[in-house]
Amino acid sequence: MNYLEEVKMKFDIVIGNPPYQENDNGKRDDGAANASASPIYNHFFYLAREVALKKVNLIFPARWLNGAGKGLSDFRRDMLQDQHIRSMSVFKNASMLFPNTDIKGGVLYLTYDKEYIGPADISVIDHDEQRYKFKSYLNSAGSGVFIPYGELVSIFEKVSKVADLKEENIGKITSVRKPYGLATNFFNDPQKFNLPEIYEEKQNKDDIEILGLIEKKRTYRYVPVDYPIPDGRKTIYKWKVFASKAMGSGEFGEKVPSLSIGAPGQIATETFIRIGAFNDEFEVKALRKYYYSKFFRAMLGISKTTHDAPARVYSLIPLQDFTKNSDIDWSLSISKIDQQLYEKYGLDQEEVNFIESKVRSMG
Secondary structure (H helix, E strand, C coil): CCCHHHCCCCEEEEEECCCCEEEECCECCCCCECCEEEECHHHHHHHHHHHEEEEEEEEEECHHHHCCCCCCHHHHHHHHHCCCEEEEEEECCHHHCCCCCCCCCCEEEEEEECCCCCCEEEEEECCCCCEEEEEECCCHHHCCCCCCCHHHHHHHHHHHHHCCCCCCEHHHHECCCCCCCCCCCCCCCHHHHCCCCCECCCCCCCCEEEEEEECCEEEEEEECCCCCCCCCHHHCCCEEEEEECECCCCCCCCCCCCCEEECCCEEECCCEEEEEEECCHHHHHHHHHHHHCHHHHHHHHHHCCCCECCHHHHCCCECCCCCCCCCCCCCCCHHHHHHHHHHHCCCCHHHHHHHHHHCCCCC
């Protein structure tokens, strides 16, 4: 769409709450086709910036700050590098401004000032209505996303000094959205996907078990070993963790659904993503403990700000050695594992207190 052809006037200041989306049958950035809604507020921001002589004040969804949202990759890249944003207030719970409205990832109000260059005055109003203020550029510590808390920026910086997050992160061992090429509704009608029938009970002791959902409950179905699994065959007989592809609301520090350990011979539908592919059961249990740790979920909260949890939300979480030779003693309780992780990355007491107070315990 080209709005500029219709605009002939200039204004000192542009203020507004533009429309957020339009329905379409487009594709997400990962190429997945679906009947959905494409955001259009990014186009309105570009238009407002073009016609404003001095300032732009707009309210629109905040999910793009952390990589969520269809077709917003270029917009996010541009905005994170822009140093003309004087201030930005992020409301994690959109219903604070718009009652009875659920906007995943919250909303933000920003002031774009053509006469200003520098870090923005940031204000984050959390789900519990606590306000956090700090000064920062939107590309927090060069992470490629906006990190919503000053303490979390500091934690990320310390972790980045110890770990090579570009090469060694949990996202590197996390599958694509269909780890075995089986759709969410595969259980309902395998023939729809040109696949043979499946069974509610094992027909043979070496049958492959498939984890999926039926009426929102985790359920297993069974297929023979020679079943034409569309993808991921190399990991069928490995130890792995299955995590829900969609979980929670995106609230920072929230609990996560229980993880299913996938033993050799177990796979899953698109409802789940696969993390890891190990030869040893000890390693997959260590990974599950790591996932449940407060440290892990604090780092997860940098990128996960909606219910959606694809591989990209794990890309800023440092990978660990999950063997018995690790620098982390995985045989200990989750709380003691957290203490080891705090020490490993050199977190000070204020940063530890932030995680301990903001991230809910998983037991």
